[in-house]
Amino acid sequence: MEANFENLKVMVIDDSKTIRRTAETLLSKVGCAVITATDGFDALAKIADSKPDIIFVDIMMPRLDGYQTCALIKNNSEFKKTPVIMLSSKDGLFDKAKGRIVGSDQYLTKPFSKNELLDAIQSHVAAA
Known part of the structure; x- marks a missing residue:
């Protein structure tokens, strides 16, 4: 079954430009609208505006790490149902x-493959 990724809004939060660019390229090819953020603060500012369908967040980031970022997202009533995948x-x-304690929905180990990325989106968003 081919999932429909058209117009899905996917946020990728990572302080690595390479990871952001890789994810953006892979996801854009299947029709996702990709929003990237360099860290948790950057992401929190963008989440309110963009209302992503799913969020991928790197754990090791300066200022606000992935756990703190995930906890803040999940503590917000408007976004607590948004799937958050830790990288x-x-x-x-x-x-x-x-x-899991901070509420993340899945955990992917880097480097992730295109299929892992799409499977994660499919299992959390396509089901919704």
């Missing part, structure tokens, strides 16, 4: 558990 270069149980 990390570490594949640790502790990180996954901590991600």
